[in-house]
Amino acid sequence: MAETTQSPPAGRVTYDFVTRAIARTLGNPGKGYYLLLGSALTLLAIGITCLVYLIRYGLGLAGYTHPVYWAVFITCFVFWVGIAHSGTLISAILYLFRSGWRTAVYRTAEAMTVFAVMTAGLFPLIHIGRQWYFYWLIPYPNERGLWPNFKSPLIWDEFAIGTYFTVSTVFLIMGLIPDIAAARDLATGWRKKLYAITAIGWRGTNEQWRHYTRGYLYLAALATPLVLSVHSVVSWDFAMALVPGWHATLFAPYFVAGAIYSGCAMVITLIVPIRRLFHLEALITVEHFENLAKLCLLTGMIVGFAYATEYFVAWFSGNPHERAAFWYRAFGPSWWAGWTMIICNGFLPLLLWFKKIRTNITALFVISIFVNIGMWFERFVIIVVSLAGEPFTHWTNGPYNPTWADWGIMAGSFGWFFMWFLLFVKNFPAVAISEIKEVLPPPRRAGTGGHP
């Protein structure tokens, strides 16, 4: 890391400075980057080893036991889908709201979305046990004349996640095209060839921009209701069932807020090291972190409120099964998981009321990691603890204990996600070049405003 932090000429960020600062991230990123990439690959190798064992010996290795047949894999699935959501919030919803600050972090967030959905999609496939029959989920004509049951939330989920993955990938690639063209015009050697092909002839002509800006607007307008629908549908996987602790009308907004909350925390977790490794301090400033922290605070408070509502409704409904489920959640054998979720998600974000903490990047990084842990436990508590304490069959109740295969595959999913993310930020513009320029004052001749 011989390079020092680059600061813009004369304190002003110009178009040229932006292009060069971001194109530099495509060069040699130094030892820290390879250390991170190596750790990601190690985690992935652990995950793959566990998965091979799981496929060879069956789902018994995952510690499934009556009445818990949805456990860590489904927890991870919901966790990763949730992580994806803030990416679309930042790239599409904040775009429609014309929030200029989104430009600095949107590319990272959108890439995070795509890779998180890629990670999430693996878990239902692992969870079905016979991975080689995954295509049974797809509605295709077959000799038995059978079709999927469209009244099942699981098939809604398949459509929602499939659409979400396709649309966010398309949105990411579309946003990349002008920036790849900018990288192409500065690059040399094999990279120039790679970018020349992937930029598909972008030159920034008025006709290209005319269609591009319209297309971008409509994609954002389609992605906005989509992102709200996806986690609602994920929540209905649970809410449509009769299990106490799952069967609640609150679930859709509760899950969407939680998803955006965990996603914003993950954006902070990812951007802090990226900004350091690639010297992007001039482009991603403390103000951006503060805005992300405010989003975290808002969604965190909605989540905290939802927790309180859940417990209140359990008591106020007078329903003995509902009351028993929530008593089990707070004071049963998995009490530690329930309290981890409430402390990390309900109370910790309240620290973000203080401006000193919102503008302290180290503090934000630490809080974001605790929020990630808390949000993983939220899904664990909702899914596993509700099933384990199911009061309808309480004579078969038993706490569920994740096995080494569960932990190994979960670790592997982090490795898989970080591997794709790290490869992306090194090989493609990790910050949106043309969109940052859009929020800068354009160069004008002296005396007419803007910078010369």
Next chain:
Amino acid sequence: MMLPGPLREIFHPPATPGVLGVFGHLDATISAIKTLKDGGHREAITVYSPVPRHELEAALQQPTSPVRMWTLIGGITGCGIGAWLTLYMSYDWPVVVGGKPVGSIPPYIIIMFEMTVLFGALTTILGLLFNALLASRHQGTIAYDPRFTNDKFGIFVRCDGDQAAAMEGVLQRAGAEEVRRA
């Protein structure tokens, strides 16, 4: 790589003659566009810009992009496909689930919604690619400068040799940093 005749014509059309001006300032670019438009050269100019700017759009007075029609048609098609998929598959092998009607609309709305978004998004991209490609086919192979994706604006005016000198003058007077013939 040599392509067979008709393909070569599509992928490597012959260069269009004209004049290319490189501008360092947005306002200079806009004044050049205005001068050219007033001179009746609206159809002949292509503007390069590293960012989309409303000032440029306004100066060029471009019509709204037809991409939105692609989005609308794609969205409606997707919604229809979602409705057909769920209802056809329910009645093709009728099974009563949970005591509900074989074809129940409320849960199918979710599939219809997802298909609307999926098809709407994909046709938006197709519309964008199609229209942008059509526009560049219309323009032909025109001169370009790699600085246009960095910090320079550019104007290419399609014109024959006898007009070129006059066009060079127009671009230079408007404040072009560099003017060359292509």
